[in-house]
Amino acid sequence: MAKTWFHFPTAESLCAGAKELGVDDVVAADADSAPLFEPVVVGGRKIGNRLAIHPMEGCDGGLDGKPGELTWRRWIRFGAGGCKLIWGEAVAILEEGRANPRQLWLHEGSVDEMARMVEATRKAHREAWGANACDDLLIGCQLTHSGRYSYRRPLIVQRDPALDAATLVPGPGGGKIPMPADYPVLSDDDLKRIEDQYLAAAKLAMKCGFDFLDLKQCHRYLCSELLASHTRPGPYGGSLENRTRLQRNIFGRIRSELGKSAMLATRINMFDAVPYMKGADNIGTPRPYTTPYKWSWGVNENNPLEPDLREPRQYIGMMKDLGVAVINLSMGNPYSNPHYGRPNEKPPLDAYENPEHPLIGVARHFRLAAELQRAYPDLPMIGTGYSWLQHHFIACAAANVRRGMIAIAGVGRGAFAYPDFVKDLKEKGHIDDKQVCIAVSSCTALMRAKGNELGQFPSGCVPKDKFYGPIYRYAINAFNKGNKPGTVNSADVEHEKK
Numbered sequence: 384m385a386k387t388w389f390h391f392p393t394a395e396s397l398c399a400g401a402k403e404l405g406v407d408d409v410v411a412a413d414a415d416s417a418p419l420f421e422p423v424v425v426g427g428r429k430i431g432n433r434l435a436i437h438p439m440e441g442c443d444g445g446l447d448g449k450p451g452e453l454t455w456r457r458w459i460r461f462g463a464g465g466c467k468l469i470w471g472e473a474v475a476i477l478e479e480g481r482a483n484p485r486q487l488w489l490h491e492g493s494v495d496e497m498a499r500m501v502e503a504t505r506k507a508h509r510e511a512w513g514a515n516a517c518d519d520l521l522i523g524c525q526l527t528h529s530g531r532y533s534y535r536r537p538l539i540v541q542r543d544p545a546l547d548a549a550t551l552v553p554g555p556g557g558g559k560i561p562m563p564a565d566y567p568v569l570s571d572d573d574l575k576r577i578e579d580q581y582l583a584a585a586k587l588a589m590k591c592g593f594d595f596l597d598l599k600q601c602h603r604y605l606c607s608e609l610l611a612s613h614t615r616p617g618p619y620g621g622s623l624e625n626r627t628r629l630q631r632n633i634f635g636r637i638r639s640e641l642g643k644s645a646m647l648a649t650r651i652n653m654f655d656a657v658p659y660m661k662g663a664d665n666i667g668t669p670r671p672y673t674t675p676y677k678w679s680w681g682v683n684e685n686n687p688l689e690p691d692l693r694e695p696r697q698y699i700g701m702m703k704d705l706g707v708a709v710i711n712l713s714m715g716n717p718y719s720n721p722h723y724g725r726p727n728e729k730p731p732l733d734a735y736e737n738p739e740h741p742l743i744g745v746a747r748h749f750r751l752a753a754e755l756q757r758a759y760p761d762l763p764m765i766g767t768g769y770s771w772l773q774h775h776f777i778a779c780a781a782a783n784v785r786r787g788m789i790a791i792a793g794v795g796r797g798a799f800a801y802p803d804f805v806k807d808l809k810e811k812g813h814i815d816d817k818q819v820c821i822a823v824s825s826c827t828a829l830m831r832a833k834g835n836e837l838g839q840f841p842s843g844c845v846p847k848d849k850f851y852g853p854i855y856r857y858a859i860n861a862f863n864k865g866n867k868p869g870t871v872n873s874a875d876v877e878h879e880k881k
């Protein structure tokens with residue numbers, strides 16, 4: 384019987400739970416949501432509220448990288464919803480850097496369709512909120528290279544003993560094998576080419592009409608793994624200057640080649656922790672590691688389960704000097720330690736059971752984000768970790784904003800479940816308890832499900848968005864049959880079209 388962690392019907396019970404767990408210094412709930420509706424200036428643009436939608440990939444584009452029918456549906460729902468900052472999902476800068484075959488991918492052939500979708504998102508916002516509503520709305524594009532998590536084959540920037548042990552690579556005969564000892568690391572020249580590709584994609588993203596460009600540096604994709612590359616020799620490893628070289632070059636070149644019209648942004652890990660695996664009773668436990676730990680970012684190298692924000696703080700200062708105007712704070716690795724980034728009630732299908740109370744995970748997000756936001760009070764930051772709080776997420780966001788712990792609160796899974804929560808909050812004065820995310824990880828299960836003709840199922844909210852229930856059942860069926868990416872399973876595709 385799965386453990387129930389969330390037993391907090393009232394704000395009082397949530398605060399009592401936080402006290403019991405020793406996190407009442409950071410977890411608080413305010414009944415008054417007014418602080419969330421105070422405008423905030425981001426990169427010289429006033430935005431109308433302090434509620435953001437985090438990047439949430441639906442894995443529902445075409446094999447050609449263009450948005451698909453479900454991508455459009457999702458973006459339009461986000462546009463109509465009322466958050467004034469829509470942080471668009473991961474968009475690959477290169478086909479070989481996609482995390483799955485349906486991830487959006489920016490190239491000459493996809494730019495027009497992407498531009499139409501961005502415009503349709505604005506139109507939906509205007510229709511729901513009035514003719515001038517887009518004046519204080521920002522929509523961003525998250526530029527990504529998936530690095531180690533590229534779907535065709537891992538493209539790594541350093542060898543990492545604990546992560547390599549959990550990384551599979553294509554083997555002879557089409558199967559997957561453990562990463563061999565001589566598996567290649569991307570060369571310095573490869574990284575220079577990737578830098579050029581980021582520039583090319585940034586130019587295309589501006590043609591799509593995005594307001595800001597996010598250089599994704601979180602969740603251990605390529606630029607995030609680079610931040611942790613203490614053991615890589617040469618110009619991209621070792622010192623903080625080297626580990627941030629590629630990213631700083633990209634920011635600098637976007638600024639010099641595209642001018643100030645391109646607002647710079649980044650989503651960055653505050654803390655990577657270490658990879659986990661299933662331990663006794665399937666409970667998550669760290670994979671074996673040695674210290675000093677040289678393979679993560681934002682950790683105490685003598686105890687990498689403990690955050691050390693000295694470098695993240697310093698690097699944020701460097702990015703601010705380069706003109707980065709807004710920072711979205713996250714943590715962890717969704718493949719190897721998902722409980723850090725996405726506190727959950729029930730783990731994803733392939734993951735371990737929670738090694739800690741999810742409220743401790745939420746509190747870690749709030750505490751670390753507050754430390755960084757308070758270090759740079761005039762640089763707006765967006766916090767993560769709100770969805771597991773269910774119907775308390777607005778009250779906790781309001782308390783954090785009121786206390787100056789964060790400028791803007793973002794929701795990820797919560798926006799899949801309930802994209803128009805701002806509308807209810809404004810019109811009724813409260814959100815609808817029945818529509819909130821319950822963090823049972825079915826959206827992540829869909830992301831992991833590959834057994835259809837396209838090699839990837841689309842992701843969405845199974846419990847709260849009726850559309851995804853049947854897709855989920857087909858996906859789990861395919862998962863249980865052991866179907867591998869690329870196998871033909873037309874029934875799934877036909878079903879999805881209906």
Ligand SMILES: Cc1cc2nc3c(=O)[nH]c(=O)nc-3n(C[C@H](O)[C@H](O)[C@H](O)COP(=O)(O)O)c2cc1C
Nearest residue numbers: 437438439440472473725768769770794795796826
């Ligand atoms: C289905 C799914 C898709 C996601 N896609 C992205 C993405 O494209 N880019 C990104 O930075 N994070 C992505 N995330 C992480 C979320 O943005 C967010 O950090 C995470 O869900 C925790 O926030 P929450 O508690 O509000 O859900 C994704 C998460 C899920 C579950």
